[in-house]
Amino acid sequence: MAHRIAKRDELIVALGEIFRERGFDGASLSVITERTGLGKGSLYHLFPGGKAEMAQVVLEEVSAWFEKHVFVPLRESADPAAGIAHMFNAVIRFFRSGRRVCLVGTFALNDTRDRFGAEIRTYFSAWTEALAAALARDGFDVEAAHATAEDVVAGIQGALVLARSQQDPAVFTRAIKRLHQRTRVMQRD
Amino acid sequence: MAHRIAKRDELIVALGEIFRERGFDGASLSVITERTGLGKGSLYHLFPGGKAEMAQVVLEEVSAWFEKHVFVPLRESADPAAGIAHMFNAVIRFFRSGRRVCLVGTFALNDTRDRFGAEIRTYFSAWTEALAAALARDGFDVEAAHATAEDVVAGIQGALVLARSQQDPAVFTRAIKRLHQRTRVMQRD
DNA sequence: GTCTATAAAGCGATAGAC
DNA sequence: GTCTATCGCTTTATAGAC
Numbered sequence: 485m486a487h488r489i490a491k492r493d494e495l496i497v498a499l500g501e502i503f504r505e506r507g508f509d510g511a512s513l514s515v516i517t518e519r520t521g522l523g524k525g526s527l528y529h530l531f532p533g534g535k536a537e538m539a540q541v542v543l544e545e546v547s548a549w550f551e552k553h554v555f556v557p558l559r560e561s562a563d564p565a566a567g568i569a570h571m572f573n574a575v576i577r578f579f580r581s582g583r584r585v586c587l588v589g590t591f592a593l594n595d596t597r598d599r600f601g602a603e604i605r606t607y608f609s610a611w612t613e614a615l616a617a618a619l620a621r622d623g624f625d626v627e628a629a630h631a632t633a634e635d636v637v638a639g640i641q642g643a644l645v646l647a648r649s650q651q652d653p654a655v656f657t658r659a660i661k662r663l664h665q666r667t668r669v670m671q672r673d
Numbered sequence: 674m675a676h677r678i679a680k681r682d683e684l685i686v687a688l689g690e691i692f693r694e695r696g697f698d699g700a701s702l703s704v705i706t707e708r709t710g711l712g713k714g715s716l717y718h719l720f721p722g723g724k725a726e727m728a729q730v731v732l733e734e735v736s737a738w739f740e741k742h743v744f745v746p747l748r749e750s751a752d753p754a755a756g757i758a759h760m761f762n763a764v765i766r767f768f769r770s771g772r773r774v775c776l777v778g779t780f781a782l783n784d785t786r787d788r789f790g791a792e793i794r795t796y797f798s799a800w801t802e803a804l805a806a807a808l809a810r811d812g813f814d815v816e817a818a819h820a821t822a823e824d825v826v827a828g829i830q831g832a833l834v835l836a837r838s839q840q841d842p843a844v845f846t847r848a849i850k851r852l853h854q855r856t857r858v859m860q861r862d
Numbered sequence: 863g864t865c866t867a868t869a870a871a872g873c874g875a876t877a878g879a880c
Numbered sequence: 881g882t883c884t885a886t887c888g889c890t891t892t893a894t895a896g897a898c
Contacts, residue, residue, distance in 0.1 A: 507783040509698035513892065524893080526864050534892065590782045592838040593774050594696040601840075608838045631851060634835065638848055639824065642831030646823065649781040649797045651790075659827055662820060702874060713875080715882050723875065 488521035492530070495520060500542045504587045508539055508596040536599065539591075543603045546587055549578070550611065558614040564622040565668070571615065572664045575640060582647040582656025589641045612637050619667060632667065639663045677710035681719070684709060689731045693776045697728055697785040725788065728780075732792045735776055738767070739800065747803040753811040754857070760804065761853045764829060771836040771845025778830045801826050808856060821856065828852045 489495045498520050502511045513524055513535065520527075531537040553574040561567030579586065588607045591597060597604055616633035620626050643659035678684045687709050691700045702713055702724065709716075720726040742763040750756030768775065777796045780786060786793055805822035809815050832848035 505784055507696055507698060507785075509696060510783060510785075512890075514890075523865055525866080525895095528893070529863060585782050588838070589834045592834050593779045593782065594699060595694055596696075596699075597837065604838050605840070608835055612835075631847070634832075634844065634848060635828065635851060638831030638835045638844075639828055640831065641834040642827030642829065643823075645778045645781050645830040645834075646797055646801075646827045648786065649777070649793050651794070655823065655827075658820070659823060662824060701872080703872075712883055714877095714884080717875070718881060 495522070495530070496542055496545050499538050500546065500587060501584075503539055503542055504585050504590065507590055507594070508535075508599070511535070511539075539600065540603075542587065543591075543600055543607075547603060547607055550607065553578070555610055555614040558618045561618070564618040567618050568615070568622070568667050569664070571618075572660055576657065576660055579640075579644060579656065580653075582644065582653030585644050585648055586641060589644065608637060622667075636663050636667065684711070684719070685731055685734050688727050689735065689776060690773075692728055692731055693774050693779065696779055696783070697724075697788070700724070700728075728789065729792075731776065732780075732789055732796075736792060736796055739796065742767070744799055744803040747807045750807070753807040756807050757804070757811070757856050758853070761849055765846065765849060768829075768833060768845065769842075771833065771842030774833050774837055775830060778833065797826060811856075825852050825856065 489498055499516065502516055502519055505511075506515065513527070516527065516535075516538070517523060522530075527538075528534065531541065533540070554571050557567045557570040557574075558564075559567075561570065578584070588604055591600055592604050592608075612630075612633045615636060616626075616630045619629035619632055624632060639659060640663065643656045643663075646659070647653050647656035678687055688705065691705055691708055695701075695704065702716070705716065705724075705727070706712060711719075716727070717723065720730065722729070743760050746756045746759040746763075747753075748756070750759065767773070777793055780789055781793050781797075801819075801822045804825060805815075805819045808818035808821055813821060828848060829852065832845045832852075835848070836842050836845035
């Protein structure tokens with residue numbers, strides 16, 4: 485087992501890793517107990533709603549991170565291209581250059597989605613819309629901006645799948661580079 | 674429960690749907706029993722290796738389908754552009770225009786990958802390489818062909834994630850249209 | 863707050879009747 | 881082939897001591 489986790493922030497990060505690695509169903513309380521060093525008693529004290537509440541809190545934490553490090557820069561950066569560059573850097577950091585998968589993506593694919601439908605839907609729509617707005621501000625016409633934003637967000641998710649299938653993070657970093665390039669030079673006027 | 678399933682082919686299809694909808698961990702034998710109308714006795718008679726063998730057989734069936742309807746046309750079509758068009762049509766059909774997710778993609782994202790590593794890796798690498806070869810035959814230079822092939826395969830996977838997160842299959846069909854377009858007009862010279 | 867003990871249900875898998 | 885009954889284990893969750 486890992487060292488005993490003291491701070492709540494640290495605990496939520498650890499829970500996120502477990503859910504990412506095993507999915508909601510595969511993340512059993514015994515695994516969570518072992519990896520966090522906290523007994524069931526402690527876990528249910530901190531999360532009376534059990535596993536569902538743990539996942540909910542992790543999802544909210546992930547959403548808050550993206551809001552702060554991705555969506556706000558996209559929306560508010562004076563230079564939209566700089567906001568977009570900021571997004572790609574944040575994404576590379578967050579997904580550990582392709583060694584980490586997207587928790588929201590994993591949850592979205594199977595029936596776990598039905599438990600957390602609102603959070604999952606909002607995460608992706610907020611991302612797509614913030615990016616589309618930045619692209620539009622950067623000179624894309626509205627239609628092309630929305631299409632490119634969808635392609636980029638989907639491209640990131642797909643690159644995570646591909647990289648993990650090949651156990652090769654470079655697949656992800658290559659894809660990010662190309663997606664970034666597409667936001668710079670494509671489909672103008 | 675569904676009607677009792679008679680033919681093995683039909684059974685494998687049903688198993689595929691269950692694994693797609695619930696993931697490997699979420700596809701419990703009780704769910705499988707209920708959805709197929711077959712008791713555990715029958716299931717273990719047909720698949721002595723249990724759930725792992727069921728998933729293995731489904732993965733092989735999916736791989737065989739893609740080999741026949743996607744990879745071979747990509748590799749052997751006299752007109753590479755026709756082979757690529759064939760691929761996109763097959764993909765739309767297979768994923769039910771975005772209402773079905775990719776079984777291999779779901780398995781790839783969490784630790785289920787470790788059980789079926791070889792099949793998962795091969796599925797995506799065979800797809801990417803067959804598409805890259807077709808693009809090269811169609812006039813892309815080798816580097817651009819490989820990059821575009823990765824973008825297309827990742828784009829399809831990501832579009833499935835996005836479509837499901839929004840519960841909107843149109844997200845998928847839109848993405849497919851754009852990806853197809855990119856194989857026609859991009860990065861030539 | 864954190865632990866141990868325990869409950870009740872569900873899990874994958876097997877045995878054996880038919 | 882398909883069923884029912886059952887095994888041993890794990891699951892989520894709770895109770896109660898400290």
